Amino acid sequence: MKVLKQNRSGRLGLILAAALAAALTGGPAAAQTAIKFSLDWKFEGPAAPFTVAIDKGYFKAEGLDVTIDTAGGSLEPLNRVASGTYDMGIGDINSLIKFRDANPTVPLKSVFMFYNKPAFAIIGRKSRGVEKPKDLEGKILGAPAPDGAYAQWKIFTQANGIDASKVKIENVGFPVREPMLQSGQVDAITGFSFSSFINLKSMNVPVDDIVVMLMADYGVNLYGHTIIVNPKFAAEKPEAVKAFIRAFLKGLNETVKDPSTAVDSVIKRNDVAKKPIELERLNMAIKDNIVTTEVKANGYGAVDNDRLTKSIDQIALTYEFKNGKPKAADIFDAAFLPPAAERKPN
Numbered sequence: 001m002k003v004l005k006q007n008r009s010g011r012l013g014l015i016l017a018a019a020l021a022a023a024l025t026g027g028p029a030a031a032q033t034a035i036k037f038s039l040d041w042k043f044e045g046p047a048a049p050f051t052v053a054i055d056k057g058y059f060k061a062e063g064l065d066v067t068i069d070t071a072g073g074s075l076e077p078l079n080r081v082a083s084g085t086y087d088m089g090i091g092d093i094n095s096l097i098k099f100r101d102a103n104p105t106v107p108l109k110s111v112f113m114f115y116n117k118p119a120f121a122i123i124g125r126k127s128r129g130v131e132k133p134k135d136l137e138g139k140i141l142g143a144p145a146p147d148g149a150y151a152q153w154k155i156f157t158q159a160n161g162i163d164a165s166k167v168k169i170e171n172v173g174f175p176v177r178e179p180m181l182q183s184g185q186v187d188a189i190t191g192f193s194f195s196s197f198i199n200l201k202s203m204n205v206p207v208d209d210i211v212v213m214l215m216a217d218y219g220v221n222l223y224g225h226t227i228i229v230n231p232k233f234a235a236e237k238p239e240a241v242k243a244f245i246r247a248f249l250k251g252l253n254e255t256v257k258d259p260s261t262a263v264d265s266v267i268k269r270n271d272v273a274k275k276p277i278e279l280e281r282l283n284m285a286i287k288d289n290i291v292t293t294e295v296k297a298n299g300y301g302a303v304d305n306d307r308l309t310k311s312i313d314q315i316a317l318t319y320e321f322k323n324g325k326p327k328a329a330d331i332f333d334a335a336f337l338p339p340a341a342e343r344k345p346n
Contacts, residue, residue, distance in 0.1 A: 033240040037086065039071055066247075074095055123212050
């Protein structure tokens with residue numbers, strides 16, 4: 001009996017010691033917070049900051065268990081996060097603004113601006129007679145209905161004096177968009193600059209025949225893709241949202257410093273992806289959309305409230321707000337961002 005008591009006492013000591021060690025080291029006693037995150041598209045070059053943060057253990061080090069899924073376009077993450085099926089995601093902030101207006105009971109939050117300058121573009125071919133915006137009159141434009149770039153078409157036509165009635169819109173699927181331009185079935189398409197250009201190039205369309213009109217260079221003064229969060233999740237687990245952004249920032253900085261290595265984390269998740277193509281796509285996104293003059297001055301993730309207000313005003317030119325035009329503070333919540341000094345590009 002005496003030996004039995006000693007054994008029990010010994011086991012109790014070991015259990016207490018293990019519990020103390022776990023508490024001190026963040027082991028099993030410190031359960032990780034699960035976050036389901038939705039991309040807006042496939043695992044391609046620009047998704048590297050997210051996958052790097054997973055592969056390097058940055059999310060795990062912040063106490064997060066993050067899973068990332070692909071999606072079929074810019075609108076899908078909004079529906080996924082709004083429904084609570086996903087906790088966080090990335091999507092177009094301009095679509096978010098309209099979504100919130102149409103669904104006022106689900107005030108999705110934008111918490112980190114990823115594309116300071118949007119990738120929305122009209123991509124045409126010189127051989128089809130499309131080199132500038134007005135050339136689209138009398139032409140066929142291939143545009144997937146849920147495409148984030150096509151959502152800005154009315155703003156683009158207004159900003160460039162295009163008679164939209166003279167442009168035939170062909171509703172095409174995402175998979176056939178570039179092939180239809182390659183084959184001449186359409187004269188131009190809407191899309192993301194770094195995706196459509198790279199896709200056409202990989203289809204052996206001559207580079208000097210491809211015309212990329214980045215909408216931001218033609219009067220469409222909007223922000224681009226942003227990290228969004230479900231409002232219930234943000235309210236219940238604000239520290240998890242902050243931790244996600246801290247870890248993502250590490251992945252972003254590492255991606256910008258070494259895109260060639262970072263893109264490998266995307267390639268291994270996409271069986272059909274080719275490194276040269278995805279690296280070029282990533283480099284285009286970094287140069288044109290992520291590391292802009294504004295980001296260099298103010299750091300990653302933030303927005304300029306005056307600029308966001310003006311972009312909402314521009315959206316109002318072609319979209320009738322049912323619940324009143326929102327304020328910038330209604331759309332973007334900076335409370336989850338680290339201090340500016342920690343968000344400066346390295």
